[in-house]
Amino acid sequence: xxxxxxxxxxxxxxxxxxxxxxxxxxxxxxxxxxxxxxxxxxxxxxxxxxxxxxxxxxxxxxxxxxxxxxxxxxxxxxxxxxxxxxxxxxxxxxxxxxxxxxxxxxxxxxxxxxxxxxxxxxxxxxxxxxxxxxxxxxxxxxxxxxxxxxxxxxxxxxxxxxxxxxxxxxxxxxxxxxxxxxxxxxxxxx
Amino acid sequence: xxxxxxxxxxxxxxxxxxxxxxxxxxxxxxxxxxxxxxxxxxxxxxxxxxxxxxxxxxxxxxxxxxxxxxxxxxxxxxxxxxxxxxxxxxxxxxxxxxxxxxxxxxxxxxxxxxxxxxxxxxxxxxxxxxxxxxxxxxxxxxxxxxxxxxxxxxxxxxxxxxxxxxxxxxxxxxxxxxxxxxxxxxxxxx
DNA sequence: CTGATTTCTTATCATATGTAAAGTCGGGAC
DNA sequence: GTCCCGACTTTACATATGATAAGAAATCAG
Numbered sequence: 001x002x003x004x005x006x007x008x009x010x011x012x013x014x015x016x017x018x019x020x021x022x023x024x025x026x027x028x029x030x031x032x033x034x035x036x037x038x039x040x041x042x043x044x045x046x047x048x049x050x051x052x053x054x055x056x057x058x059x060x061x062x063x064x065x066x067x068x069x070x071x072x073x074x075x076x077x078x079x080x081x082x083x084x085x086x087x088x089x090x091x092x093x094x095x096x097x098x099x100x101x102x103x104x105x106x107x108x109x110x111x112x113x114x115x116x117x118x119x120x121x122x123x124x125x126x127x128x129x130x131x132x133x134x135x136x137x138x139x140x141x142x143x144x145x146x147x148x149x150x151x152x153x154x155x156x157x158x159x160x161x162x163x164x165x166x167x168x169x170x171x172x173x174x175x176x177x178x179x180x181x182x183x184x185x186x187x188x189x190x
Numbered sequence: 191x192x193x194x195x196x197x198x199x200x201x202x203x204x205x206x207x208x209x210x211x212x213x214x215x216x217x218x219x220x221x222x223x224x225x226x227x228x229x230x231x232x233x234x235x236x237x238x239x240x241x242x243x244x245x246x247x248x249x250x251x252x253x254x255x256x257x258x259x260x261x262x263x264x265x266x267x268x269x270x271x272x273x274x275x276x277x278x279x280x281x282x283x284x285x286x287x288x289x290x291x292x293x294x295x296x297x298x299x300x301x302x303x304x305x306x307x308x309x310x311x312x313x314x315x316x317x318x319x320x321x322x323x324x325x326x327x328x329x330x331x332x333x334x335x336x337x338x339x340x341x342x343x344x345x346x347x348x349x350x351x352x353x354x355x356x357x358x359x360x361x362x363x364x365x366x367x368x369x370x371x372x373x374x375x376x377x378x379x380x
Numbered sequence: 381c382t383g384a385t386t387t388c389t390t391a392t393c394a395t396a397t398g399t400a401a402a403g404t405c406g407g408g409a410c
Numbered sequence: 411g412t413c414c415c416g417a418c419t420t421t422a423c424a425t426a427t428g429a430t431a432a433g434a435a436a437t438c439a440g
Contacts, residue, residue: 064336071332084328087321120310127317130324131277137327138274142261144335145367146254149397169418177335182397184419339427359388372427374389 004029007052007105010077014128021119028111032104040080040096040104047085047092049106053078056102057166059175062094070175073099073167075160083133099167149178150186194219197242197295200267204318211309218301222294230270230286230294237275237282239296243268246292247356249365252284260365263289263357265350273323289357339368340376 004026011017011025031054034040040051040058051058058080060071071094074080085092086109098104116123143152153176157164163172173183194216201207201215221244224230230241230248241248248270250261261284264270275282276299288294306313333342343366347354353362363373 069336083321084325087325116314117310120307123313123317127313127320130317130321131273134320134324134327135274135277137324137331141327141331141334144331146259179398180418181399181420185397188419358386369428370388371390371429375427378389 004031004105006054006077010052011125011129014125014132016121017125018119018121021115021121024115024119025107025112025122028115029105029107032106034098034102034104036098036101038098040098041082041092043093043095044091046089047082048109050086050109050112051080051096052105052107053080054103054105055100056104057099057163058096058102059099059167059171060094060096061171061174068174070171073160073163073171073175075163079129081133083130099171144177149176149182152176153183153186194221194295196244196267200242200269201315201319204315204322206311207315208309208311211305211311214305214309215297215302215312218305219295219297222296224288224292224294226288226291228288230288231272231282233283233285234281236279237272238299240276240299240302241270241286242295242297243270244293244295245290246294247289247353248286248292249289249357249361250284250286251361251364258364260361263350263353263361263365265353266292269319271323273320289361334367339366339372342366343373343376 007029008017008022008025017025029052034056041047041049043062053074053076055076057076058074060074060080060082061068062071063069080096082092082094082096084090085094112122112126116126143155147155153172156172156176169183170180173180176183178186197219198207198212198215207215219242224246226246231237231239233252243264243266245266247266248264250264250270250272251258252261253259270286272282272284272286274280275284302312302316306316333345337345343362346362346366359373360370363370366373368376
C-alpha cells in the first residue's frame with residue numbers, strides 16, 4: 001500500500017481523522033503518475049474523481065467560442081476538482097490538464113461520499129474543505145470583478161511567485177481574463 | 191410558534207428532514223420583518239446568522255475605494271449568507287441590505303452548526319446547500335470573466351426578468367461589474 | 381399638488397484592452 | 411550544429427467601457 005501520507009496530512013488540516021476513517025480513505029484512493037501536457041480528465045467527462053496533487057501543477061480549462069480559457073491552477077499539496085460537474089452529476093465542459101509531470105492521488109468520489117455515513121469525521125473534513133473552497137470562490141469573484149487586470153496580475157504574482165517560472169504566460173493571461181498581448185503590456189511597463 | 195413552513199420546504203429540496211430535526215431547526219430560527227432600505231447586517235459585523243427570505247429582495251454590497259459595489263442579490267425563497275465571513279469567523283466588509291419590505295427567517299448559525307452532530311440530516315441538507323452554492327459561484331466566475339457585459343445583462347434578464355422591475359438599475363449595473371452609464375448604453379441599443 | 385431629490389439616460393472625451401500582424405527568442409528534433 | 415516551431419513581445423489600429431457632466435424622468439416628502 002502506497003503511503004498517501006501527504007493526502008492524509010492535508011485532510012488533517014481540516015479536522016481530526018480517526019484511524020478507521022484513515023484506512024477507509026486509503027481504500028477509495030490510488031496513486032498515479034501523470035506526464036506533463038496530459039489531460040487527466042477530458043472535456044465531456046462527468047467528474048467522478050477528486051484529485052490530490054502530491055507534486056506538479058494542474059490547470060482546469062475549457063473552450064469559449066474556440067478560444068481556450070484557463071479557469072484555475074492547482075499546485076502541489078492541493079485538490080483539483082471540477083465542482084460544477086462533481087456536485088451536479090452532469091458532464092463537464094472543462095478538462096484537467098497537467099502542466100508538469102506529477103504524482104497524483106485519485107479519490108473515487110462516489111466511494112468517498114459513501115463513507116460519509118459510516119465515518120462522520122470524513123464527512124466533516126470534506127465539508128470543511130468544500131466550505132473553504134466556497135470562500136475561495138467568493139473572494140475570487142471579488143478579485144476578478146472589481147480589480148483591474150494589472151492589479152490581478154500583481155496579486156497573482158505575490159501569491160504564487162513561482163507560477164511565473166512554471167506556467168506558460170499564455171495560460172496565466174487566460175486565467176487573468178486577458179490576452180497574452182495584454183499581459184505582455186502589463187509586464188513591460190517597468 | 192410561527193410557521194416557518196417556507197423555510198422547511200426549502201430545506202426539504204436538499205434532502206429528507208426528520209420531525210425531530212425539523213423541531214430542532216425551528217428552535218434556532220426566528221421570524222422577523224425588515225423594512226426596505228434597512229441594512230439587515232452592517233459592514234464590519236461578523237456573520238453569525240443565516241437568513242432565509244420568505245418575501246422581498248436583499249443584496250450584499252460593499253465599498254471598493256469609496257464606490258459601492260453589489261456582490262449579489264437574493265430573492266424570496268432563498269438564503270442570504272456572507273460565506274466569506276460565516277466560514278472564516280472574520281468580520282465582513284460586506285453588508286446585507288433589503289431592497290423591499292421583507293419577511294425574513296433568521297437562523298442562528300452557531301446553534302445550527304451545533305445541531306449537525308445530533309441531527310445528521312440537518313448537516314447533510316446544509317452540506318448540499320453549500321455545495322450547490324459552490325457550484326453557483328464557479329458558474330458565476332465563468333460568466334463574469336468570460337462573457338461581455340452585454341451577454342451578462344441578457345443572461346441576468348433571462349434568469350430574473352422580474353429583477354429589472356424590482357431592483358434599481360444602478361445596483362444591477364454594479365452587480366454586472368459595469369457603470370450605470372454602460373448599462374444604459376447596453377439597454378439603449380435595440 | 382408642488383418642489384426637491386434620486387435615478388436614469390445621453391453626449392463627449394479619455395483610456396484600457398482586444399485583434400491582427402510581424403518580429404524576436406529559445407528549446408527540441410533530427 | 412541547423413532548422414523549425416511554439417512562446418513571447420511589440421506595434422498599429424479598432425472598440426468597449428469608464429469618467430464626467432448635463433438633461434430627462436421618476437420618486438418621494440411635505
